[in-house]
Amino acid sequence: xxxxxxxxxxxxxxxxxxxxxxxxxxxxxxxxxxxxxxxxxxxxxxxxxxxxxxxxxxxxxxxxxxxxxxxxxxxxxxxxxxxxxxxxxxxxxxxxxxxxxxxxxxxxxxxxxxxxxxxxxxxxxxxxxxxxxxxxxxxxxxxxxxxxxxxxxxxxxxxxxxxxxxxxxxxxxxxxxxxxxxxxxxxxxxxxxxxxxxxxxxxxxxxxxxxxxxxxxxxxxxxxxxxxxxxxxxxxxxxxxxxxxxxxxxxxxxxxxxxxxxxxxxxxxxxxxxxxxxxxxxxxxxxxxxxxxxxxxxxxxxxxxxxxxxxxxxxxxxxxxxxxxxxxxxxxxxxxxxxxxxxxxxxxxxxxx
Numbered sequence: 001x002x003x004x005x006x007x008x009x010x011x012x013x014x015x016x017x018x019x020x021x022x023x024x025x026x027x028x029x030x031x032x033x034x035x036x037x038x039x040x041x042x043x044x045x046x047x048x049x050x051x052x053x054x055x056x057x058x059x060x061x062x063x064x065x066x067x068x069x070x071x072x073x074x075x076x077x078x079x080x081x082x083x084x085x086x087x088x089x090x091x092x093x094x095x096x097x098x099x100x101x102x103x104x105x106x107x108x109x110x111x112x113x114x115x116x117x118x119x120x121x122x123x124x125x126x127x128x129x130x131x132x133x134x135x136x137x138x139x140x141x142x143x144x145x146x147x148x149x150x151x152x153x154x155x156x157x158x159x160x161x162x163x164x165x166x167x168x169x170x171x172x173x174x175x176x177x178x179x180x181x182x183x184x185x186x187x188x189x190x191x192x193x194x195x196x197x198x199x200x201x202x203x204x205x206x207x208x209x210x211x212x213x214x215x216x217x218x219x220x221x222x223x224x225x226x227x228x229x230x231x232x233x234x235x236x237x238x239x240x241x242x243x244x245x246x247x248x249x250x251x252x253x254x255x256x257x258x259x260x261x262x263x264x265x266x267x268x269x270x271x272x273x274x275x276x277x278x279x280x281x282x283x284x285x286x287x288x289x290x291x292x293x294x295x296x297x298x299x300x301x302x303x304x305x306x307x308x309x310x311x312x313x314x315x316x317x318x319x320x321x322x323x324x325x326x327x328x329x330x331x332x333x334x335x336x337x338x339x340x341x342x343x344x345x346x347x348x349x350x351x352x353x
Contacts, residue, residue: 030056031309032090036083036105038062038071040179041119042096046071048302049094055306059086087112092142092309094302095119098182103128110135110143117305119146120195121187122322126330129323136319142308144315145322147195151297151304154261154268155196157290158252161270162200167253168235170197172263173243176216181241184219185212186333187326190239193250194227194332195317195325200252203231205328212336215242220340225332266294 031054035045038060049057059078062068072079080086083093083105092115095105103123106116110132122145123129136143149155170193181188198205205227212223221242227235248263258271268290301316308315 030054031092031306032056032058033092033094034059034061034083034086034090035094035096036061036109037095037097038068039096042094043071044298045094045096045302046075048296048299050075051299052303052306054310058090061086084108087114090114092117092305094146094305096146099187100124100182103132106132106143107135110139110141113139113141115142115305115309117144117146117302118322120148120322121183121191121326121329122319123326126323126327129319129326133319133323142305142312142315143319144305144308145317145319145325146301147192147317147322147325148297148301149192149196149263150199150317151295151300152261152263153266153292153295153297154263157268157292158259158261159200161254161257161259162252163254164231165200165233165252165254167233168197168200168250169237170235170250171238171247173238173240173245173247175244175246176221176242181217181219184217184223184333184336185221185239185241186223186225186329186336189241190223190225190237190332191325191329193237193239194328195321196250197227197235197237198324198328199321201229201231201233201235203229203233206230208328208331208335210332210335211339213340220333220336223332223336227328266292268292 033049033055034057035042035049038046039062046057046060049055057075057077059080060068060071061080061083063081065079065081068079068081078086087109093109095102095109095116095118097105099121102118106118109116116136123132132143172189172193174189207228208225210223210225212220215221222240223238225237227237246264250261250263252259256272260269261267269287270290271287304316307313
């Protein structure tokens with residue numbers, strides 16, 4: 001396998017998503033919101049905005065007018081198939097559409113002075129992500145990327161415990177579903193773990209070694225990648241959307257601590273070496289499950305976005321964060337594609353006989 005060098009900037013510190021103080025809310029008018037794309041996930045965005053007292057949902061947008069109208073009738077908002085008709089009357093939008101539409105929609109919204117929360121992956125190319133980041137800065141608008149796992153309570157509990165990780169392992173496996181197959185498994189699933197790993201390791205990625213294969217779709221359905229960081233940390237990532245059972249887990253190794261996340265069950269297991277252990281002797285691991293309160297990660301993500309808009313602060317998952325994760329994901333995908341093309345050429349060679 002070929003090693004791909006990757007240059008990624010040092011991740012910035014992340015924050016949790018506190019609620020907007022009540023005394024601040026009393027001084028501001030409601031923020032006007034719209035959701036662009038109201039399929040499976042977009043419908044949940046609609047529900048979260050409706051639950052926030054500081055937000056007024058103005059409208060919903062979808063290529064299916066029937067789908068948009070059904071939601072609009074249910075919640076008493078405007079329905080349209082053209083998001084541009086709403087841009088003069090909203091302050092912020094969620095973009096929950098296929099990835100190949102993210103750039104054009106986000107560009108139009110930012111250019112109109114609207115704050116943007118766009119689902120992952122941020123765009124199709126790194127150049128597109130850079131263009132949106134520059135446009136958001138020029139317009140003075142919030143540009144947040146929807147890496148939902150950042151708001152998982154297990155990830156939030158893990159973050160302050162991670163100091164100088166030496167190794168990270170992540171597995172994200174799922175049964176096959178049609179949803180999300182417009183991109184490969186790296187951009188659909190693995191990118192969640194890429195984003196988390198990049199936020200945990202304070203060092204740039206220097207090499208990537210990846211492999212994968214197609215099974216059901218016309219793109220990669222199973223992928224494995226090894227990321228090596230300049231500081232020596234190694235991350236092993238596996239993703240499959242054609243697995244028999246669902247698994248979303250991550251293990252983080254520190255010099256004297258083992259941390260394990262169960263994303264699905266919002267659970268964190270901490271293993272610390274016994275204080276009486278001595279070098280050269282057997283050292284027992286004292287395993288402890290951290291008590292965590294289950295939370296609504298999507299609500300926390302949207303609340304974080306709304307707060308960043310209201311207070312003019314940097315979002316928890318910025319456009320730069322989304323671009324960094326995309327750059328690594330694209331490098332993995334390209335390496336796998338190149339390998340697949342090479343194997344195809346080899347298999348098409350005539351026999352020597």
